[in-house]
Amino acid sequence: MRLQKPPLRGKKTSASFSFFLRCIIFFLPLVSCSRSAGGRAVPPHTFVALGTVCSVNLYEDGTEALYRRITERLQQIEGAFSVNLPSSEISAVNRMAGIAPVPVSAEVLAVLEAALAVAEKSGGAFNPAVGPLVALWGVGTETPAVPDADAIQALLPLVDYRKIQRDGAAVFLTEAGMQLDFGGIAKGYAADEAVRVAVDAGVRRALVDLGGNIYVYGKKADGTAWRVGVKNPENAGADLALQVELASGTVVTSGRYERFFEQDGIRYHHIIDPATGYPAERGVLSATVVGQSSLLADALSTAAFVLGKEKGLALLQNEYPDMDALILTADHTAAGTPRIRQTATLLRNAYGWE
Ligand code: AMP
Ligand code: MG
Numbered sequence: 297m298r299l300q301k302p303p304l305r306g307k308k309t310s311a312s313f314s315f316f317l318r319c320i321i322f323f324l325p326l327v328s329c330s331r332s333a334g335g336r337a338v339p340p341h342t343f344v345a346l347g348t349v350c351s352v353n354l355y356e357d358g359t360e361a362l363y364r365r366i367t368e369r370l371q372q373i374e375g376a377f378s379v380n381l382p383s384s385e386i387s388a389v390n391r392m393a394g395i396a397p398v399p400v401s402a403e404v405l406a407v408l409e410a411a412l413a414v415a416e417k418s419g420g421a422f423n424p425a426v427g428p429l430v431a432l433w434g435v436g437t438e439t440p441a442v443p444d445a446d447a448i449q450a451l452l453p454l455v456d457y458r459k460i461q462r463d464g465a466a467v468f469l470t471e472a473g474m475q476l477d478f479g480g481i482a483k484g485y486a487a488d489e490a491v492r493v494a495v496d497a498g499v500r501r502a503l504v505d506l507g508g509n510i511y512v513y514g515k516k517a518d519g520t521a522w523r524v525g526v527k528n529p530e531n532a533g534a535d536l537a538l539q540v541e542l543a544s545g546t547v548v549t550s551g552r553y554e555r556f557f558e559q560d561g562i563r564y565h566h567i568i569d570p571a572t573g574y575p576a577e578r579g580v581l582s583a584t585v586v587g588q589s590s591l592l593a594d595a596l597s598t599a600a601f602v603l604g605k606e607k608g609l610a611l612l613q614n615e616y617p618d619m620d621a622l623i624l625t626a627d628h629t630a631a632g633t634p635r636i637r638q639t640a641t642l643l644r645n646a647y648g649w650e
Contacts, residue, residue, distance in 0.1 A: 338363070340503075345370040346483055347378070348507025352490060355517070357499040365497070366490050370506070373489060376404055377482045379427065379475070386476050390427065394472030399465050407478065407485050407591065408460070408467065414481075414595040415457040417615045421607075422599035423570040425457045427475025433575075435566040440557040442564060448573035455570050480567075483509040484548055484594025491590075508554075511546045511590050528646055529553045529581035529624055537582075537624060537646055541639045546590035550597040551582035569602050578604030579626045585612070586636065587619035596621070605631050 340353035341363045352366055378384045389398045400408075411424040428451040434440040454473045461468040469476070483506045491511050494502045501514030503522075512522035524547040528535035532553040540547050552575075555566035569576040583600035585593040596616060600608030605623045612621040612633050622632035622640050624647055631650040632640065642649065 341367065343367055346374045346486055346506060347380075348483070350507065351503070351505040353503040354494055354499050355501050355503075357494075357497075357501075362494065362497050362499070366493050369489055369493050370486050373403075373482065373486045376401060377407070377478045377485075379477055379479075386478060389467045389469060390475045393469035393474040397461070397463050397466035397468035400467050402465070405462070405465060405467070407481065408462070408476075410485075410591055411478065411481050411595060412457060412460065414592070414599060418596075418599035418603065418611055420457060420570055421602035421611075422480060422595050423455060423457050424476055424478060424481070425455050425460060425469075425474060426480075426568055426570050427477035428454050428473060429568045429570070429573050430477050430479065430566075431475065433564065433566075433568065435557060435564065435575075436555040440564070442559050452570075452573055455573070480550075480598035481591060481595045483507060484546070484590040484592070487511040487546060487590035487594075509546075509548050509590060509594060512542065513544050515544075526582070526584050526622075527551065527553070528644075530646070535646070536643050538622070538630065538640050538642045540584070540586055540622075540636075541641070542586060545586060545588050546593045547584060547586050548590060548593035548597045549582050549584040550601040552580070552601075553582070567598060567601050576602040576604075578602070580604055580608070581624045581626055583608060584622045584624075585619055586621070586639070587616070589619075592616065593619065609633055 338358040338360060340351060342349065342351045350370060352363060354362060375381060376385045379386055381387060385400045385404045392398050414422045415424060432443045432447060432451060454471055459470045459474060461470055487504050487506050487509050490504045491502060491513050501516060504511040510524050512524060516522060521541040521543055523539045523541050525536040526538045526549055528537040529551045550567060552565040556563050565575045567576050580601050583597045585597040587593050599611060600621055600623060603611060605625055608623060609621055609631060612619055620633045620636040622630060622636045624630055628647050629650045630642055630647045
């Protein structure tokens with residue numbers, strides 16, 4: 297995964313102020329500070345990890361020590377999963393592609409298993425073996441460029457999740473040149489873990505925002521539902537397209553505005569269709585998934601984006617009935633799984649329900 301940018305192959309970690317602003321998801325129930333048990337105000341923490349701007353708010357149960365524990369946990373996950381850190385477990389597996397299996401930690405194995413399950417169910421639309429194509433396009437790096445068609449074709453056989461072998465606690469990429477990339481799932485896993493650390497410590501409510509990968513946990517003080525904003529993909533820096541109400545859970549969006557470059561007036565974004573080797577173009581501007589597992593929501597939002605509206609929504613309804621999805625399309629419609637109409641509200645008339 298591209299955790300830290302440059303460390304991660306994902307969003308630029310340029311800490312420019314405008315970027316920072318663009319990273320902030322608009323939460324309607326804003327709370328400016330938290331209060332520790334002793335009564336001392338501990339403000340929410342914002343920091344860069346996993347290649348993106350992360351915000352954690354533990355409200356009245358937040359202490360400096362707990363914020364530190366969560367920050368360190370996120371850094372640890374980045375250290376294990378980032379393809380941009382040579383010391384990561386994923387980099388070690390990638391270096392030994394075609395050579396030998398590499399023992400990995402239980403958590404890397406568990407996330408890989410989860411990624412492979414989504415790969416299987418999505419027909420490879422979500423594909424943790426997409427690394428060679430991500431590297432070839434270089435979206436989010438200093439030098440992105442449209443590759444030669446031949447170069448793309450040559451890599452397609454390497455982008456095959458079925459060629460990832462597991463042998464006990466070891467992972468083997470069976471062909472030289474294969475590369476894992478967990479950029480489409482690691483932030484979701486990290487959000488789940490941040491919440492787990494908070495809950496284990498007795499935190500009653502928490503808001504975790506890992507660059508737009510949102511988890512809201514527990515009951516708000518005033519008893520109302522959380523409301524999470526989803527960006528307008530056509531004006532992501534300044535505008536929300538909708539808000540989702542939920543009691544407790546995760547909201548994850550994959551969008552073509554997140555990382556991209558333009559060449560000859562055409563936009564090339566960071567979500568690759570592993571079947572073609574090109575950025576997925578099935579008329580989706582963004583795909584949002586709502587549920588309890590941020591890991592799954594992260595993988596599924598990427599999968600739904602690649603699959604397009606019909607197949608993406610069918611994947612959710614048939615295989616993940618506990619979760620919901622909402623897809624914004626280029627013709628300005630919003631389409632979703634049946635329950636989402638009760639919880640999502642379109643804002644500003646930019647999009648209309650299908
Ligand atoms: P997300 O923003 O969660 O949709 O994830 C996009 C990131 O996941 C990209 O920056 C790549 O690192 C990686 N990625 C791109 N295409 C795919 C794909 N089809 N399946 C899995 N991961 C992908
Ligand atoms: Mg994702």
